[in-house]
Amino acid sequence: MSDTAAPPTDPGAAHPLRPGSVLVADRLVRAHDPEIACPAAALVAGDLRRRGAQPVRGTLPLAAGEGPPSAAPEGGDRHAPGFTALIPGTDPPVGLGAACAADPADAAAERAAREAVDAWLAVAGTARxxxxxxxxxFCAGVERAIEVVEQALAQRGSPVYVRKQIVHNTHVVADLESRGAVFVDELDAVPEGATVVFSAHGVSPRVHQEAAERSLRVIDATCPLVTKVHTEARRYASRGDTVVLIGHAGHEEVEGTLGEAPERTVLVETPEDVAALEVADPERVSYLTQTTLATDETAAVVDALRARFPALRGPASDDICxxxxxxxxxxxxxxxxxxxxxxxxxxxxxxxxxxxxxxxxxxxxxxxxxxxxxxxxxxxxxxxxxxxxxxxxxxxxxxxxxxxxxxxxxxxxxxxxxxxxxxxxxxxxxxxxxx
Ligand code: SF4
Structure with a gap:
């Protein structure tokens, strides 16, 4: 999450700090010297948020002296107390700093500012x-899914509804939301006839059917490599196999794949799950996997399946993408x-x-x-x-x-x-x- 942007400030001028706010230095200034960058500002801001303070970003005057943090110089900082320092061993020099409103009642913000600067200085000055x-x-499937939403917005205008997170990333979702995408959990939140995008993780046939019943204009952003697994699920089920899906219960991709042949598909996560499996015909068992599993862990589950069901059949190449x-x-x-x-x-x-x-x-x-x-x-x-x-x-x-x-x-x-x-x-x- 980005910090609240502070308006440009002159050193020594009062910052628009509210009680509880802490100004995190993007730059430090010192009379007649070039500005000093503070690339670690996002680290300090994150620390302040965890301490319950509200960070805003701006410029601070560098306190007299270098090295350990100290209160900002007298008269130079009307929003003091401020804590600033240069980082040893950096050339050109970089620094970090934080300051709170000049309000004696704002002791919590002052403490947060001091402790956040201290905490980062304790691990600074080390070459890494x-x-x-x-x-x-980004993979190709994620890039495609994001572009699907972008194109839908460009061609059809806002709002474009998206069922579930288009990809599992808070920044991607927030960015698309700010551009007019509306994320919903289920289709009943989408107005009849509206455009809806299905996420990269895929959906079950039931969701397609519901969209058709509600006359929704569907754009399917399912990753082609997930679609391949759905196709395999239908093929294995149609030849009468029990389909063993290796994956994590509750994950959206797994929900979608399970929905292709729910009466013939069972979900396993571990070799222990395999040991407990009951199947109608041990000679007719196939397996599939979620695309985003750990390769080594999945190999152990497939080995357990093969040991229990020697006639096990599976995809020609792994479903892990x-x-x-x-x-x-x-x-x-x-x-x-x-x-x-x-x-x-x-x-x-x-x-x-x-x-x-x-x-x-x-x-x-x-x-x-x-x-x-x-x-x-x-x-x-x-x-x-x-x-x-x-x-x-x-x-x-x-x-x-x-x-x-x-x-x-x-x-x-x-x-x-x-x-x-x-x-x-x-x-x-x-x-x-x-x-
Ligand atoms: S299946 Fe693989 S390529 Fe497709 S979206 Fe998921 S991680 Fe990306």
Whole structure:
């Protein structure tokens, strides 16, 4: 989430700070000197939010002296108390700072400002290496789904209704919402005859039927690789097999796939689930998988299925998609060398959560962050090498923002480790394809 933007301010001028607000420095100024950038401002702002303060962004005067934070100079800061510092070892210099309203009653904001600056300074001044996994961020299915909504808005105007989150990322959803998309949980919230987009995760035939009954103008943004799994589900069920779907209960993609042949499909997550399976005919069992599972964990479940049902049939190539596989392989190439892994993604993003789990299985502490503001200073204590990646639904700009912010704590060297280059592109559905 972005901070409330503060209007441009002159150093020494009063900022429009309300009680409880804390001004986080984007820049520090000192008489006659060039402005000093504060790339770690988003980190400080995130910390303040967790402390219950409301951050706004602007310019602060640099306190006299360098190094540890100190109260802003007398007479130079009418919104003091302010806490500012330069980060040792940076050239050109970078700094960080925060200040609250000059209100003696606002002790909580003053404490939050001081503690937030102190917390980040405690892990600043250290040279760090960022190991950047590649591929990372948007996959072809996510890019296509977002473009479907953008094209629908451009061609049909607002509102365009979207059933469920178009992709599992809070930033993508907020951005499309700000441009006129309306996200709904179910079709009964969509007015009769309106345009509705189905998300990248796919829907069951029941949802298509309901849309037809309500005369909705459907644009289906289901990823073609999810559609492939639906097709397999219908094919396996139609030949009389019990279809074992490996996936996570309640995930939207799983709900959609289960709906293709609900009477013939059973869901399993683990080898233990396989051991407990009851099927009508052990000679007629097929399996499918959710597209965003961990490759190693899924292999163990398939092995358990094959051990119980030697005649097991499955897809010619794995249903776990290329993007999920590539992001996991790229992360494996950096995880063991990292002291900490940061995965950019939302907590309902299956492939992002799988990346966190994978890093942990490699023995490295890992954290899922929606954006830079979620990073906590204590995670960086002792972390000189930070592994960085992003799930397939996370915008690439969020990764860049993390690198920028880390550079506000000290010198950062970035090494990108690219294990393969993705060239896959999916064409748009014909109903929204620009002519
Ligand atoms: S993660 Fe895979 S299945 Fe999901 S949208 Fe991306 S390419 Fe498609």
């Amino acid at each position: 290496t960022v190991l950047l996994a590649a591929p990372r961020s 290329y993007a999920t596989t590539n992001r996991q392989d790229a992360l494996k190439s950096i995880a063991e060398e990292s002291d900490l892994v940061l995965v950019v993604g939302s907590d309902n993003s299956s492939n992002s959560v799988r990346l966190v789990e994978l890093a942990e299985r490699c023995g490295t502490p890992a954290r899922l962050i929606d954006d830079t503001g979620d990073i906590r200073p204590e995670w960086l204590a002792g972390a000189r090498t930070v592994g960085l990646t992003a799930g397939a639904s996370a915008p690439p700009g969020l990764v860049e923002a993390v690198i920028t912010a880390l550079g506000g704590l000290g010198p950062v060297t970035v090494h990108e480790r690219e294990i393969t280059r993705e060239t896959i592109h999916f064409t748009l559905p014909s109903v929204v394809r620009p002519s």
